[in-house]
Amino acid sequence: MEIVLIVLVIAAVALLVLRSKKNSAAAAETALADAKADARQSIERLGGQVYNLIGTDTPSKQALADASERNIAAGSQIDQATTPEQARLAKQTALEGLYYIRAARLAMGMDPGPEVQGIDGQQQAGRVTEERKVDFEGREIAASPDPSDRTPNYYPGGRVAGRPVPAGWYSEPWWRPALVAGAWGMGSMFLFSAMFSGMAGVPDETAAGGDMGADGSGDGSGGDDYNGDGSGGDGSGGDDYSGGDTDFGAMDGGGGMFDGGGDFGGGGDFGGF
Numbered sequence: 001m002e003i004v005l006i007v008l009v010i011a012a013v014a015l016l017v018l019r020s021k022k023n024s025a026a027a028a029e030t031a032l033a034d035a036k037a038d039a040r041q042s043i044e045r046l047g048g049q050v051y052n053l054i055g056t057d058t059p060s061k062q063a064l065a066d067a068s069e070r071n072i073a074a075g076s077q078i079d080q081a082t083t084p085e086q087a088r089l090a091k092q093t094a095l096e097g098l099y100y101i102r103a104a105r106l107a108m109g110m111d112p113g114p115e116v117q118g119i120d121g122q123q124q125a126g127r128v129t130e131e132r133k134v135d136f137e138g139r140e141i142a143a144s145p146d147p148s149d150r151t152p153n154y155y156p157g158g159r160v161a162g163r164p165v166p167a168g169w170y171s172e173p174w175w176r177p178a179l180v181a182g183a184w185g186m187g188s189m190f191l192f193s194a195m196f197s198g199m200a201g202v203p204d205e206t207a208a209g210g211d212m213g214a215d216g217s218g219d220g221s222g223g224d225d226y227n228g229d230g231s232g233g234d235g236s237g238g239d240d241y242s243g244g245d246t247d248f249g250a251m252d253g254g255g256g257m258f259d260g261g262g263d264f265g266g267g268g269d270f271g272g273f
Contacts, residue, residue: 031084032081032082032083032084032087034084035081035084035087035088035091036078036081036087038087038091039074039078039081039087039088039090039091039094040078042074042091042094042095042098042117043071043074043075043078043090043091043094045094045098046067046070046071046074046094046097046098046101047071047075049067049098049101049113050064050067050068050071050097050101053101053104053105055104055107055108056108057107057108057147057149058149058152059103059104059107059147059148059149059151059152059154059169060103060104060105060107060108060147061104062152062153062154063100063101063103063104063107063147063154064100064101064104066097066100066154067097067098067100067101067104068097069097070093070094070096070097070100071094071097073093074090074091074093074094074097077089077090077093078090078091092119092120095116095117095118095119096119096156096158098116099116099119099156100154100156101113102116103147103154103156103169106147107147119156119157119158120158120159121157121158121159121164122156122157122158122167123157124159124164124203124205124206124210125157125158125159125164125165125166125167125202125203125206125210126157126164126166126167126196126199126201126202126203126206127145127157127166127167127168127201127202128143128144128145128166128167128168128169128196128199128201128202129145129199129200129201129202130145130199130200131143131144131145132144132194132195132196132199134191134194134195136174136187136190136191136194137187139172140171141170141171141172141174141191141195142170142171143166143168143169143170143171143195143196144168144169144170145168145169145201146169147169148169150171151168151169151170151171152169152171153169153170153171153172153173154168154169154170155167155168155170155173155175159210160175160178160179161175161178161179161181161182161183161184162183162184162210163178163184163188163192163206163209163210164203164205164206164210165206166196166199166201166202166206174191184209188209189208189209192206192207192208192209192210193207193208193209195207
């Protein structure tokens with residue numbers, strides 16, 4: 001009789017464990033499906049804008065090229081996402097693309113359209129609020145709150161290799177080496193200080209180089225390290241959706257973060273689309 005009771009107890013416990021696992025799996029599937037659906041809304045919105053706009057000048061063309069790259073990257077990321085966090089990172093890519101769309105529309109004198117949700121690290125990074133020119137490593141780097149032929153590269157604000165880079169329009173995507181290498185060079189602290197120190201829209205911490213982590217090297221892996229599709233965020237090739245700062249390291253196609261030519265900048269306050 002005691003053996004029978006023991007067997008029944010074991011069977012009951014096993015049944016409860018099995019049922020719990022099934023419930024957890026079902027909950028995980030639901031969470032992933034919800035996260036993917038949420039991300040796809042932003043991706044579809046971005047895609048519609050990318051295919052319906054044509055740039056009329058250098059800044060708008062550059063911003064639209066970057067938006068197109070984000071659209072491709074986000075689509076690849078969402079197709080490969082297997083967790084809610086990976087789906088969230090795909091949405092972050094799409095949101096960045098929407099900021100580029102907003103930048104392009106403003107550069108062309110159009111209504112910027114509806115607001116866009118904030119992206120990781122954007123608020124901490126701040127935004128460019130005045131014209132600045134800095135001599136750095138033998139070249140002049142300019143920053144501006146507005147697009148121009150001199151400052152055609154847009155960045156919506158966020159963290160690059162552990163440091164916050166303010167939203168604004170820049171003469172060149174000077175953050176690209178940090179994206180590729182995963183860490184900032186020795187002279188980068190001077191660049192941050194000279195470019196952003198005392199600027200009203202930029203927090204003091206950002207002007208000082210931001211939070212580089214305990215080793216002061218900038219962690220380069222620090223965030224939405226979208227390694228995996230050759231088309232986007234860290235677009236290298238490994239779906240390393242690490243999480244945190246958006247690090248589009250290897251995608252660079254010629255100039256912005258992905259190197260489309262214009263990288264994230266953020267004329268005006270692009271806090272929302």
